[in-house]
Amino acid sequence: MNNSVYGLIDRARENCLSGRVMERESIIRLLELPPESEEAEYLRRRANEAAMEITGGRAYLWGAMGIDFVPCPVSCDFCSFGEKWGIVKDSRVYSNEEIVRQMSDFVQAGAHYIVIRTTEFYSIDDLCAKVRMLKERISGNYEIILNIGEFDEKEALQMWQAGVSGVYHAVRLREGTDTGLDPVVRNATMDAVRRSPLKLISLVEPVGPEHSSEEITDNFLNIIRHEASITGVMARFPVPGTPLGDRYARVSDERVAQIAAVLRLAAGTRVRDICVHPASELAISGGANVTVVELGAVPRDSKLIESEWRLFTADMGKTLFENAGYTLFS
Numbered sequence: 001m002n003n004s005v006y007g008l009i010d011r012a013r014e015n016c017l018s019g020r021v022m023e024r025e026s027i028i029r030l031l032e033l034p035p036e037s038e039e040a041e042y043l044r045r046r047a048n049e050a051a052m053e054i055t056g057g058r059a060y061l062w063g064a065m066g067i068d069f070v071p072c073p074v075s076c077d078f079c080s081f082g083e084k085w086g087i088v089k090d091s092r093v094y095s096n097e098e099i100v101r102q103m104s105d106f107v108q109a110g111a112h113y114i115v116i117r118t119t120e121f122y123s124i125d126d127l128c129a130k131v132r133m134l135k136e137r138i139s140g141n142y143e144i145i146l147n148i149g150e151f152d153e154k155e156a157l158q159m160w161q162a163g164v165s166g167v168y169h170a171v172r173l174r175e176g177t178d179t180g181l182d183p184v185v186r187n188a189t190m191d192a193v194r195r196s197p198l199k200l201i202s203l204v205e206p207v208g209p210e211h212s213s214e215e216i217t218d219n220f221l222n223i224i225r226h227e228a229s230i231t232g233v234m235a236r237f238p239v240p241g242t243p244l245g246d247r248y249a250r251v252s253d254e255r256v257a258q259i260a261a262v263l264r265l266a267a268g269t270r271v272r273d274i275c276v277h278p279a280s281e282l283a284i285s286g287g288a289n290v291t292v293v294e295l296g297a298v299p300r301d302s303k304l305i306e307s308e309w310r311l312f313t314a315d316m317g318k319t320l321f322e323n324a325g326y327t328l329f330s
């Protein structure tokens with residue numbers, strides 16, 4: 001037992017509840033704990049206490065549909081859509097009717113956020129038309145989020161006027177090295193969101209076993225600087241045939257849960273909601289209050305996903321939250 005670590009975790013919880021963002025060195029120190037250790041278990045417990053207070057026990061489901069299963073010329077080293085990897089052979093773009101049906105199912109199943117995801121160069125005008133259509137045809141208390149390529153402030157406003165509530169965007173870990181995009185450009189898109197009425201949702205991703213605690217910390221602090229309203233962590237899935245999928249295994253659920261717990265305590269009250277993808281009991285009982293159900297074109301998989309990815313359904317998400325003491329907000 002290391003008393004100074006327990007003291008650090010206790011102070012982190014107090015600072016979190018008083019609203020302060022944790023300083024860089026403490027974040028790194030907590031991320032350096034062995035994920036299977038007793039200290040990491042204590043960290044998750046304290047993160048859960050903070051989460052319950054900050055969120056009022058509310059959890060949220062994120063229902064995401066990738067609408068275009070097509071090769072993407074950016075060819076990021078982890079993404080199944082990368083044109084260079086030749087994984088997508090039979091392209092498929094979902095019709096408006098299919099999108100309405102799926103999004104409606106997500107809303108019925110309790111997802112508060114419904115998310116349209118596309119490859120990098122999908123038309124923003126077409127997306128805005130789809131958002132207007134969804135607003136007209138699906139009733140309920142939901143928010144529409146887009147996870148798309150780059151755009152400027154004018155286009156951010158255009159999306160907001162169409163009915164988009166927020167945008168998922170991230171400077172990925174090792175952006176510009178493991179991806180075909182410049183981190184300056186990705187940051188500029190996040191700036192465009194920050195200067196618009198749109199919410200920014202941004203996770204530390206895609207986390208692999210090679211990423212250091214320093215890299216994870218700096219990525220997270222960049223998200224905080226961009227005033228995200230949801231942050232969290234997403235693990236990278238090894239897609240065979242992609243450069244990183246062939247080189248590395250997946251990080252463990254314990255490591256993902258530890259990162260979620262650290263981010264919960266590190267964010268203070270600046271970010272209410274912490275998301276984990278994929279979901280696990282460990283992460284949801286350790287500080288995370290948002291998770292993802294997804295299907296369609298999924299960059300973590302080499303096939304088109306016609307039912308939920310990894311068979312993780314909205315009902316399963318709801319059960320995980322309820323077992324951890326949350327109420328699903330929809």
Ligand code: SF4
Nearest residue numbers: 072074075076079119
């Ligand atoms: S991660 Fe995005 S930009 Fe990179 S290849 Fe996949 S779809 Fe294209």
